[in-house]
Amino acid sequence: MKATKKIKTIKDLNQTIQSYIQKRKSEKRPVLTVSAGTCGQARGSLKVIASLKKAISKEKLEDKVKIKVTGCHGFCEAEPNIIIQPQDIFYQKVKPKDTSDIASQTIIKNEIIDRLLFSDPISKKTVLKEDDISFYKKQKRILLGDNALIDPTDINDYLSIGGYSSLTKVLSKMAPEEVIEVMKKSGLRGRGGAGFPTGYKWEFTRKAKDTSKYIICNADEGDPGAYMDRSLLEGNPHRVLEGMIIGAYAVGAEEGYIYVRDEYPLAVKHISLAISQAEKMGLLGKKILGTDFNFRIHISKGAGAFVCGEETALIASVEGRVGEPRQRPPFPAMKGLWKKPTNINNVETLANIPLIVEKGADWFSKIGTKGSKGTKIFSLVGKINNTGLVEVPMGITLKEIIFDIGGGIPGEKEFKAVQTGGPSGGCLPKEKLGLPIDYEGLTEAGSIMGSGGMIVLDENTCMVDVAIYFLNFLRDESCGKCLSCREGTQRMWEIVKDISEGKGKEEDIQLLKELAQTTKDASLCGLGQTAANPVLSTLRYFRDEYMAHVRDKTCPAGVCKELITYLIIPDKCTGCLACIKVCPQEAISGELKKVHVLDQEKCIKCGACFEVCQFDAIKIE
Amino acid sequence: MISLKMNRLDVKVEDGWTILEAAKFYGLEIPTLCYNEGLSPYGGCRLCLVEVGEGPRAKLVSSCTYPVEEGLVVRTDTRRVIEARKMMIELMLSLAPNSKVIQDLASKFGVKQVRFKIRNEECILCGLCVRMCSEQMDGRAIGFQNRGYKRKISTPFDIRSEECRLCGGCMYICPACQLRCQGPQADTAVCNACLNMDPTCLDHYDDLQCWMYDAGRCGTCIRESPEKSAEKEQTSK
Amino acid sequence: MDIQELKVKSFVTKYNKEKKALISILQNIQEEYNYLPQEALRIVSETLNIPLINIIGVATFYRAFSLEPRGKHLVTVCMGTACHVRGGPKILEEFERKLNIQAGETTKDKQFSLEIVACLGCCAIGPVVVVDGDYYAQTTIRKVGSILKKYMKIKKKNESN
Incomplete structure (x- = not known):
């Protein structure tokens, strides 16, 4: 990348943006876009890129095509993938050895390689273009869509899609109060979980009287099963920065922090790079673009604590202390970082800001439902065919997301529940599939929007086990200050664990309910106040399953170890020795081509034999 | 002065007071455990819960840390408060069944059973000793370590702290421990x-x-x- | 251990001896030594003028820090929800059996430490295991042995060199 020059005026920046937009338009060469977010890299996209470069140079195409490495495109199932423009061909699950064919056949001869095309899990048909894949059809990708267009490590590439033009609009034409009015009118609500209206939040900090104020970007994406913020930071860091700079201008902050999880090394790398590029260009620093507005951004890396997603705990952590939440009021807007007025927004919230400034509050508020405007990114994971990040308009139903976009449940299994909102959320059953998704609807159904994790569970998932999972998470992640939260989650975990081991009594269910209610009521922060949701929602919708564990001492889904046994079905066993080889306990004996025998005394129910058996000869009872 | 409603009573108190301080001033009893006048409020034991607000937005807060606000509606003994309080005492009892202080609370508020497994840890992590050590004794010998269910109070590296003067303040103030000096x-x-x-x-x-x-x-x-x-x-x- | 003292002090001065940088300083020490040595924490306490007990509080609160020396290779098993429903716990158990340690512990020969992480945000490719920064997607019980072998080999290679 060329050295960036400092841009001194708003006019200069507008001109630079225009010149890069023109440059993008005039690009006539085919562009090969390779996704390389963290999941893409985990699946070998870096090797694919290296071998693609080799293949291109072998065919002497270096000057004739352009390779672009981008962040995550959202369709994780198909990683690593390559999109070839202008034909818009979508190749999925590309391996390094495929790249020479891509160069020699697709680029030179314009031939399609069928084996690399996406095959629809339901219709079984292959699909040529990205837009035609059912996964993308019902989505509205106002935030994620740009990930596939830009190289996240190049600020100029962001300029070439009109990036930072919202910043110039704000700095040249709008007073801070006007920006806040636009946000209020747009109806944007915080995407981190609680859903507080962003415009009003900004206004509180704006109105707080103090010499210095702060803005913090909350990128401590702690909900297990949610990774939209990571994807945005990795794939489009400048959009987040632009939103944050506009936010700082609106609330009157001269200093900002991005609090990002240390578990996201690539996101840290890209956002750090973006900050230094923006500084060099003069979009951060003193007298930004010749105005009187000064703003600097620091990065503060988290050290692994879920509770630090809570505003006051996050502030404590930025200050270098233990991440314990404190009493609100006073709210951070009055007394936040170093007791100064502080505004905290989530990554996805900030990424929406430049779009709202650019296209207007009305454009934004037309998307969504009465109380929830705009789109929301969900991470659709678990037992689902099309795993990935989906961005949908608010108000879409769960069914549309799971079956139309997600392509349903793999292996012809039955849908059982969907878990939304992370550890603070709940599990919604089949009957709730028609529920239109917005903040209020989800809360009423006993779950929450949260940061947007959506984990699909099938018939082989035990709901008692899911409750244990979340309680185990929470009893560890609770800061431990409030007795109600620390002991509440620990005791709930003990009770549910007993139930899963067949030691539960009927009165335990009542105790569990009482304790869940108290934990909710008596705890200080959001973690404790929602810690009971996984228990309450599973009790509400899957009481029968709890009762089966308690009364009949069985686990209907075949998950709870103490209540199941692995059995070899003699008729199906071919005597292939596979299970004998993997059994860590030497619990299975037998000879080649003779039915194997499983010694229940020795069996530790690790499931290794079940996993390797190709003849369905091992069953769970 | 701040005007607020406490148990249907219109009261006026100093700005900057907590709900607990206001309640004490007007003679309304709120039980406390991790609270001590000489130490900074902590809000960990959740015994001093009161209900603030009205309608569906009413919530429980710890009165020792919640500042009074203009027009705030506070109720100290609603069903919700009483039930939560009883559960807190039951949880404390399951951790420190031998504590006289906690036993007294149980008998006063009608907690007759402990439905959880008794853990006999004696420490309920109320943090009185930690604050006593640092705030009153100017020592920094003990503190909270770990988080969640592994949280504990100890010295650095669990060995005798160089900061400790053996003043015994921590034992003096502990509501549960058995180590208090008997002379x-x-x-x-x-x-x-x-x-x-x-x-x-x-x-x-x-x-x-x-x-x-x-x-x-x-x-x-x-x-x-x-x-x-x-x-x-x-x-x- | 003078070198250590200088090194630790350099981390502290890098952040202008600012108290707010405590977590960053501890992250640096953790990176350098793979754990937080007692001596290092004492030095930080003295130079930053923060009571040792408060530093211990921070060091034990966050998951990224360890007060015990960690092994040469760090095996991290993702325990995110998506990995959980796809069999993450079974993978963890297999690692525990194979290494003969529990999660959070280090093998006696100091070769491997086994840790769990709440979520790596790679839910699409679960269950995920990370060893020394290399990601392993869609792990199965069967793959556990071969993953470990790779790092045992590195160990042998290094030894023969």
């Missing part, structure tokens, strides 16, 4: 051993710092007493 002849005599000494803390702080009333054990005062050291010097000569 050299606790059962029969009134202990006043330490008062017969010249504790150096009196010189240093102009206040008696020994909460253990067990001067022999700590020994700081004897070791550093000016007269004693002078004596020592004499004898060594």
Whole structure:
């Protein structure tokens, strides 16, 4: 990348943006876009890129095509993938050895390689273009869509899609109060979980009287099963920065922090790079673009604590202390970082800001439902065919997301529940599939929007086990200050664990309910106040399953170890020795081509034999 | 002055007070455990819960940390408060069943059973000792470690802290622990051993710092007493 | 251990001896030594003028820090929800059996430490295991042995060199 020059005026920046937009338009060469977010890299996209470069140079195409490495495109199932423009061909699950064919056949001869095309899990048909894949059809990708267009490590590439033009609009034409009015009118609500209206939040900090104020970007994406913020930071860091700079201008902050999880090394790398590029260009620093507005951004890396997603705990952590939440009021807007007025927004919230400034509050508020405007990114994971990040308009139903976009449940299994909102959320059953998704609807159904994790569970998932999972998470992640939260989650975990081991009594269910209610009521922060949701929602919708564990001492889904046994079905066993080889306990004996025998005394129910058996000869009872 | 409603009573209190302070001022009883007038409020034991607000947005807050606000509606004994409070006591009992303080709370508020497995940890992590050590005794010997269910109070690396002067303040204030100093002849005599000494803390702080009333054990005062050291010097000569 | 003292002090001065940088300083020490040595924490306490007990509080609160020396290779098993429903716990158990340690512990020969992480945000490719920064997607019980072998080999290679 060329050295960036400092841009001194708003006019200069507008001109630079225009010149890069023109440059993008005039690009006539085919562009090969390779996704390389963290999941893409985990699946070998870096090797694919290296071998693609080799293949291109072998065919002497270096000057004739352009390779672009981008962040995550959202369709994780198909990683690593390559999109070839202008034909818009979508190749999925590309391996390094495929790249020479891509160069020699697709680029030179314009031939399609069928084996690399996406095959629809339901219709079984292959699909040529990205837009035609059912996964993308019902989505509205106002935030994620740009990930596939830009190289996240190049600020100029962001300029070439009109990036930072919202910043110039704000700095040249709008007073801070006007920006806040636009946000209020747009109806944007915080995407981190609680859903507080962003415009009003900004206004509180704006109105707080103090010499210095702060803005913090909350990128401590702690909900297990949610990774939209990571994807945005990795794939489009400048959009987040632009939103944050506009936010700082609106609330009157001269200093900002991005609090990002240390578990996201690539996101840290890209956002750090973006900050230094923006500084060099003069979009951060003193007298930004010749105005009187000064703003600097620091990065503060988290050290692994879920509770630090809570505003006051996050502030404590930025200050270098233990991440314990404190009493609100006073709210951070009055007394936040170093007791100064502080505004905290989530990554996805900030990424929406430049779009709202650019296209207007009305454009934004037309998307969504009465109380929830705009789109929301969900991470659709678990037992689902099309795993990935989906961005949908608010108000879409769960069914549309799971079956139309997600392509349903793999292996012809039955849908059982969907878990939304992370550890603070709940599990919604089949009957709730028609529920239109917005903040209020989800809360009423006993779950929450949260940061947007959506984990699909099938018939082989035990709901008692899911409750244990979340309680185990929470009893560890609770800061431990409030007795109600620390002991509440620990005791709930003990009770549910007993139930899963067949030691539960009927009165335990009542105790569990009482304790869940108290934990909710008596705890200080959001973690404790929602810690009971996984228990309450599973009790509400899957009481029968709890009762089966308690009364009949069985686990209907075949998950709870103490209540199941692995059995070899003699008729199906071919005597292939596979299970004998993997059994860590030497619990299975037998000879080649003779039915194997499983010694229940020795069996530790690790499931290794079940996993390797190709003849369905091992069953769970 | 701030006007608010407490148990249907219109009251006026100083700005900056907590709900608990306001309640005490007006003679409304709210039980507390991790609260101590001489220490900063902590809000960990959740015993001083009250209900604030009305309608669906009403919520429980710890009165020892919640500041009074203009027009705030506070109720100290709603069903929700009472039920939560009882559960808190039941949880405390399951951790420290031998604590006299907690037993008294249980009997006062009608907690008749403990449905959880008894853990006999004695410590309920109310943090009184930690605050006592740092705020009143100017020591930094003990603190919270770990988080969640692994949270504990201990010294750095779980060995005797160099900061600890064995003042015993932590034991004095603990509502549950059994280690409190009983004096050299606790059962029969009134202990006043330490008062017969010249504790150096009196010189240093102009206040008696020994909460253990067990001067022999700590020994700081004897070791550093000016007269004693002078004596020592004499004898060594 | 003078070198250590200088090194630790350099981390502290890098952040202008600012108290707010405590977590960053501890992250640096953790990176350098693979754990937080007692001596290092004492030095930080003295130079930053923060009571040692408060530093211990921070060091034990966050998951990224360890007060015990960690092994040469760090095996991290993702325990995110998506990995959980796809069999993450079974993978963890297999690692525990194979290494003969529990999660959070280090093998006696100091070669491997086994840790769990709440979520790596790679839910699409679960169950995920990370060893020394290399990601392993869609792990199965069967793959556990071969993953470990790779790092045992590195160990042998290094030894023969």
